[in-house]
Amino acid sequence: MGAERHILILGGTTEARRLAGELDALPGLRVTTSLAGRVAQPRLPAGEVRIGGFGGPEGLARWLREQQVDALIDATHPFAGTISFNAAEAAAEVHVPLLAVRRPGWVAGPGDDWHDVGSLDEAAEALPALGERVFLTTGRMGLAAFAHLGRLWFLVRSVDAPEPPAPPRMEVLLDRGPFTVEAERELIRRHRIDVLVTKDSGAAATSAKLTAAREAGIPVVVVRRPPTPEGVPTVADPAEAREWLDRILAGG
Known part of the structure; x- marks a missing residue:
């Protein structure tokens, strides 16, 4: 993928840990996962980890700029809420590509009440x-x-x-x-x-x-899940996120 590129994953989910592990194993990538810090002993992913909030969309935008982030992946919990809107606002301000990873919701079947x-x-x-x-x-x-x-x-x-x-x-x-x-x-x-x-x-x-x-x-x-930002490309799993990231880093 060329020179080192910096990927920020907003994490805390199984999908985020899996994606961080896969990306961290690739040459030329610096992978940072951000955790909200709501769990006392979180399961830490591979790569760099930061814990705690950014201080709203302005703080996140500043962090993206200072850390020279090349792509932002929102793989937070479907009920994380505010952070997804902060990510959309910050990414738009700094012109950093943003992807959301959202696992499909549950579907009721025969016999369910x-x-x-x-x-x-x-x-x-x-x-x-x-x-x-x-x-x-x-x-x-x-x-x-x-x-x-x-x-x-x-x-x-x-x-x-x-x-x-x-x-x-x-x-x-x-x-x-x-x-x-x-x-x-x-x-x-x-x-x-x-x-x-x-x-x-x-x-x-x-x-x-x-x-x-x-x-x-x-x-x-x-x-039900809370609403999510409109206009943000969304995939269902880390494999699709990898494909998106390959295209972004290749300039596609």
């Missing part, structure tokens, strides 16, 4: 009519949306311990995927779960809970 909602607040509003023992797998952020549901019991799974406000009747399970169908099936059985709440992350590593919920015949409240 899914309830589509637009936010955690809507999920909380839907819960009392669906069950009393909730398996909450939306992460440690946003528990405040469920804090008023004192009649319901929650099994909250997250990588790091959540902070208040949180539901008063709650058990916390600290764990990190991938998860197996067998393990998810046992969690649902042991805790007598009668409703599951999840974000549509689309990750294969955490999809086993959906199979277990289908088998158990329990409803699933699925929080």
Whole structure:
């Protein structure tokens, strides 16, 4: 690919780690992955790593300029939200090519009882009519949306311990995927779960809970993904991102 070129990956996902590993192994590339720092002990990718925010789109644009970034790849979580819009604004300002890597969302199949909602607040509003023992797998952020549901019991799974406000009747399970169908099936059985709440992350590593919920015949409240910036080219996996990057660095 010629002289050393600098690639910035906005990471935190399996796809970002895989892409960083593949690119870091190539000659002539300097690969930096930026992590938000919301997880205490993140899985670090290959190459250089920076942790923490940039200070909005202006700070990101400044970093792109100072670090002479040749291409920006947004491989953040589908629910990362603000950073994707910051990336689009910063890339446009500095004239750095931008690509988004977005894994496909989950799709309901035969036997699924899914309830589509637009936010955690809507999920909380839907819960009392669906069950009393909730398996909450939306992460440690946003528990405040469920804090008023004192009649319901929650099994909250997250990588790091959540902070208040949180539901008063709650058990916390600290764990990190991938998860197996067998393990998810046992969690649902042991805790007598009668409703599951999840974000549509689309990750294969955490999809086993959906199979277990289908088998158990329990409803699933699925929080839709937030909107993403318009006009940003998007691919579904690291292989397609590699093809895009080859074209960009070759001047195509």
